[in-house]
Amino acid sequence: MNTNPNHLVGLVLAPLLGACLLAGCGDDRGAGDGRTDSQSLRAQEKRAREVADAWHGSAAAAAWSRGYHPMADATQPPESGWHSEADKQAYETGNIVRRGKLPTTTITRGKVEWRSGSTMNRPLVEPNTAYQSFARYNSAGPRLTVTGVKLGETTITTSRGTATVPAWLFTLDGYDTPLRQVAITPSKLPEPPIRQAQQGSAGGLRNVAGLTGTAADARSLTVRATHGACDDGPVVNVLETDESIVLYASVTGERSGACTAQIIEQNVRVELRQPLADRVVLDALTARPAPYGDGPRSSAA
Known part of the structure; x- marks a missing residue:
């Protein structure tokens, strides 16, 4: 090792x-x-x-064995990749700001769907809570700007294999693909x-x-x-x-x-x-x- x-x-x-x-x-x-x-x-x-x-x-x-336990990062960078080292640094340090207010939602549950066909409903994370999980600072230096968000989905590796889960899709200024943040909570350990x-x-x-x-x-x-x-x-x-x-x-x-x-x-x-x-x-x-x-x-x- x-x-x-x-x-x-x-x-x-x-x-x-x-x-x-x-x-x-x-x-x-x-x-x-x-x-x-x-x-x-x-x-x-x-x-x-x-x-x-x-x-x-x-x-x-x-x-x-019955729970939803992620085995990968809940925050997923844009599929297109970072445009510059400065943007990558901003993401890694959490120096991310937003333009305007984030919406609220009346949806309270989301579905986990495994490739095996098994499903599970889990509590949904509010958009602002999801945003705060990766946007930790607002300081001088390289930064990214969130311009919008909508509910979509993503895939994530879990203790039971790959699953499709709800995700908040955050639009970043200058990017064609969103930053995805898993929108549901893991099961209790x-x-x-x-x-x-x-x-x-x-x-x-x-x-x-x-x-x-x-x-x-x-x-x-x-x-x-x-x-x-x-x-x-x-x-x-x-x-x-x-x-x-x-x-x-x-x-x-x-x-x-x-x-x-x-x-x-x-x-x-x-x-x-x-x-x-x-x-x-x-x-x-x-x-x-x-x-x-x-x-x-x-x-x-």
Whole structure:
């Protein structure tokens, strides 16, 4: 697996002398000790197996299989592509403004239609709420302008395969194709059938921040993992079963001594033995489905 630095999600809070605020930082476990590393890995694998076994045939697994759980970004750029690097930058930073007011709607539900023929009705997101999910700033520099919106549809990858869903189609100034924002809410995440483990327990186990992508052949996942300033980076391993993929994350090269309290995110590519298909991707620490994107956006229904 390959790791690529992404970005900081925490600030340096304070330098500490002789100690570190991060869980596990300042602990020399695994540094030059192959036996200890093996023990830690076995403990992590044991927890991953416990999570997989608990999910097998559980009510949580049944609820997950019946739900609408997106596995791709809800915001989709224009099909024609960005006209310039400045427009791409504006989109990536969320520097987007609107011309005029957005309409209101009396429609409250939308239909999800899977290629298998299954359907589901889900709550519809208001146009203004959908707009605010991608238009986060109004500042100097490159920006995009929304000039109108209408209700249409798009396709999105879900835990049950590709589905056609309602989408708000936002017209952008200067573009012939719209920016699409999925207009319905995901299903509520099921309660895990096994309790969450403690951060740093089970051989230094850490949580997985989320998923950021799936390969076109579905044989690898890109995972957001975290580490601190007193280690050499995150490691994400995987336990595969017929029903689930359990990710178990830790860090390597932990060092003792002075450390700063910061959290660093990295994208880690995890290879799979078999394509993802409809298997649930679980985080071994929390025993919950790993969220796609910045975190769970499920509704209460």
